Amino acid sequence: MKIKMLNADTINKIAAGEVIIRPVSVIKELVENAIDAGATRVTVVIEAGGKNLMIVRDNGCGIAYNEVPLAFKRHATSKLISIDDLESIESLGFRGEALSSVSAVARVQVTTCNETDEVGSMSLFEGGTLINQRVCSYGKGTEMKVWDLFYNTPARRKHLEKDKKEEVLIRDLLEKLALSNPGVAFQVSSNGRSVLSTTGSGNMLDVVSILYGGEVAAKLIPIHFENTPMKLTGLIGDLTTMRSHRDDQIFFINGRYVKNPKLSQALDGAYEGYIMRHQHPFGIIFLELPGRMLDVNIHPAKTEIKILNESLVMLLFRQGIRETLRHANLVVDIADGS
Ligand code: ADP
Numbered sequence: 306m307k308i309k310m311l312n313a314d315t316i317n318k319i320a321a322g323e324v325i326i327r328p329v330s331v332i333k334e335l336v337e338n339a340i341d342a343g344a345t346r347v348t349v350v351i352e353a354g355g356k357n358l359m360i361v362r363d364n365g366c367g368i369a370y371n372e373v374p375l376a377f378k379r380h381a382t383s384k385l386i387s388i389d390d391l392e393s394i395e396s397l398g399f400r401g402e403a404l405s406s407v408s409a410v411a412r413v414q415v416t417t418c419n420e421t422d423e424v425g426s427m428s429l430f431e432g433g434t435l436i437n438q439r440v441c442s443y444g445k446g447t448e449m450k451v452w453d454l455f456y457n458t459p460a461r462r463k464h465l466e467k468d469k470k471e472e473v474l475i476r477d478l479l480e481k482l483a484l485s486n487p488g489v490a491f492q493v494s495s496n497g498r499s500v501l502s503t504t505g506s507g508n509m510l511d512v513v514s515i516l517y518g519g520e521v522a523a524k525l526i527p528i529h530f531e532n533t534p535m536k537l538t539g540l541i542g543d544l545t546t547m548r549s550h551r552d553d554q555i556f557f558i559n560g561r562y563v564k565n566p567k568l569s570q571a572l573d574g575a576y577e578g579y580i581m582r583h584q585h586p587f588g589i590i591f592l593e594l595p596g597r598m599l600d601v602n603i604h605p606a607k608t609e610i611k612i613l614n615e616s617l618v619m620l621l622f623r624q625g626i627r628e629t630l631r632h633a634n635l636v637v638d639i640a641d642g643s
Pocket residue numbers: 334338339342363365366367368376377381382383384398399400401402403404405446447
């Protein structure tokens with residue numbers, strides 16, 4: 306067999322396969338883009354679990370007419386200039402891969418207008434190629450409409466779950482994004498039915514009330530903890546809100562939702578002596594750490610973040626939770642003399 310270079314179309318589809326695995330991957334990228342664009346209102350519409358249609362509409366900064374084609378090119382981004390910026394990156398996206406990936410495996414129509422252009426534009430992409438771009442009138446912001454996901458990669462389409470399951474994954478993600486962005490009003494509908502609606506008040510507790518009910522929200526204990534280099538905020542449960550599962554232990558590091566079993570263990574551990582073995586505390590916890598202690602570049606989907614000095618972080622984390630419980634008079638540490 307001779308060695309040959311892959312053609313551009315194949316390269317794009319392979320790259321897209323790493324980022325866009327299912328409908329929720331598309332929603333994640335589009336909604337993160339909306340948040341990065343400074344939106345205060347984000348509307349999400351899905352049909353058939355996102356398999357038939359996904360629309361994400363925002364009132365963010367919009368994209369200039371002549372930058373739309375570039376935005377859909379691979380490695381085109383307005384968010385990262387050099388590798389040195391990675392440590393201090395504050396935006397959710399930075400790889401410049403999402404739009405090119407989505408458009409490589411679906412049909413995408415983008416309608417957008419920025420602050421300075423007099424009129425907006427509507428552009429259609431198919432299989433990663435710009436089919437046409439027209440001028441149109443549009444208020445400031447962006448609408449991304451994605452349909453026929455995986456129309457050109459049928460093997461992937463076949464592997465999707467039932468509509469309901471894909472919808473649950475999308476709702477799960479949007480709930481997390483709503484928690485970490487309480488200043489953004491999210492309106493989410495699925496098959497014409499509203500499934501999530503937040504106010505954008507800026508208060509995370511309002512989002513918690515919507516998701517878990519006012520009764521749970523009223524019982525939660527706020528965290529205010531700082532011990533260099535870590536800062537902790539968020540809410541943890543009292544002893545009456547214990548769960549038999551860890552689904553309601555949600556962690557964010559520097560604003561990004563992360564999956565990290567060690568944090569769950571540390572949270573359970575901080576309640577030691579107050580809960581039974583099968584019980585798990587409720588927790589929506591935001592960790593802030595200096596960028597140099599993290600490697601966010603570990604996986605394209607970015608739900609895993611590598612913490613570089615993990616044992617120190619876990620120690621401080623446990624201390625922060627323990628101290629919060631102590632101030633709430635739930636835990637008395639004899640060793641602390643309190
Ligand atoms: P990244 O988010 O990593 O920069 P994307 O492929 O997701 O890469 O987007 C490419 C660029 O397109 C972004 O850097 C941004 O400038 C622009 N863009 C994408 N979505 C939006 C949006 N909803 N509003 C404004 N600009 C956007």
